[in-house]
Amino acid sequence: MSLQAFSDYLVLEKAYSKHTVKAYVRDIEMFQYFLDEHHSKIEISKANYSLIRQWVVELVNSGISNMTINRKISSLNAYFKFLMKVGDITSNSLKQHKALKISKKVQIPFSEQEMLSVIENSIKIVDFESARNQLIIELFYSTGIRRIELVNIKTSDVDFSNQQLKVLGKRNKERYIPLLPSTIRIISTYLEYRENLPTIKDSEMLFLTQKGIKIYEMLVYRIINKYFSEASSKAKCSPHVLRHSFATHLLNQGADLNAVKELLGHTSLAATQVYTHNSIAELKKVYAKSHPRNKR
CATH class of the missing domain: 1.10.150 (DNA polymerase; domain 1)
Structure with missing residues (x-):
């Protein structure tokens, strides 16, 4: 076969x-x-x-x-x-195989202070690229979408009237993510700059390069790495760390785990639970502050 x-x-x-x-x-x-x-x-x-x-x-x-x-x-x-x-073989040679052990590495998200530093202080909107870069960072942090999901967003996926975004996730599964009013404003600003590009070849796509073609994943990575390397001392400054930060900060603020699961587009709760370990420190603070036994 x-x-x-x-x-x-x-x-x-x-x-x-x-x-x-x-x-x-x-x-x-x-x-x-x-x-x-x-x-x-x-x-x-x-x-x-x-x-x-x-x-x-x-x-x-x-x-x-x-x-x-x-x-x-x-x-x-x-x-x-x-x-x-398809009937080419009658038994699976890997039936008894056990996966190799993997040491679990804790993915440390950006702090809320680091996020605010980049969003509020690092980007001055003066042209198409700065408006686009601001929107990329804003969408990652306000929606938790994956890099490939961001790259494939179409202009028609943005629903301004309902303030939501349609995202095509893994295995072509669609989900809808609410958009903050501030995100809607940033999208509108970006689209104004986008309309003034000399040439637009991939007109249906939301994110474009300066040449008017669909943005690509490596460029998105470079954009995130550039801004966050200046604001953070973390060794890894990537779109995935922003997704991690989105989930962790929501959970720190008391968001329901199932709700975060739906926003991230996970198929199982287990996939979302990897983000909860970063919330333990915050939970300890709340626990120490609130438990009656700790006030004696």
Whole structure:
């Protein structure tokens, strides 16, 4: 069974994004390359668990992180399940596999002071790019959307009358996020500058480059990194840290976990709970201040 058939299956039946499908195919091709190099070009469908373990050992020895290795094995597992589904194999060689252990790293969000410093002091609106950059930061912090979600926002996704934003999340799942009045004003300001661009090629997209084409993910990363590196001493200043800050600050202010889950576009509460550890310090303050036993 060709990888193209598997790729088509992921796109058409599983509704995975093109980026995700490319990652899956790349991981499987890497395993096939390993087989070609070390085991006389054995087909993946005929690879037993012993061969897969040899690949895992090679990946570990190459210095690749356990998280990345687990992702590659997950891609291979999805391929085996597909081969079983179409009848090419009768058993999954990864059925008994256990994922490698991953050390949990605490993602430290930006503080509220750092956020306010950037939003209120770092950007002076003088042209198209400064208006766009301000809106990018504002949307990340006020909605918690992912970088790819921001890049793919269309002008028609902004509902000014209902003050909400339609977002296309993972697996093409739509969700609606309320917009603050301040965010609506910043969007309006940006659109005024956007209309004056000399050329607009991707007119349906909200965020554009100076050349009038759809903005790309690496540029968004550079924008966030530029402004927050100046305001924060954190080693990592990325769009994901802004998403993390959005969730943490909401929870610190008493927001319901299920509500934050819906805003983030998570399918399970477990995915949202990773943000709660940063709220413990705030909870301790409230606990110490409010509990009757602590007043004696």
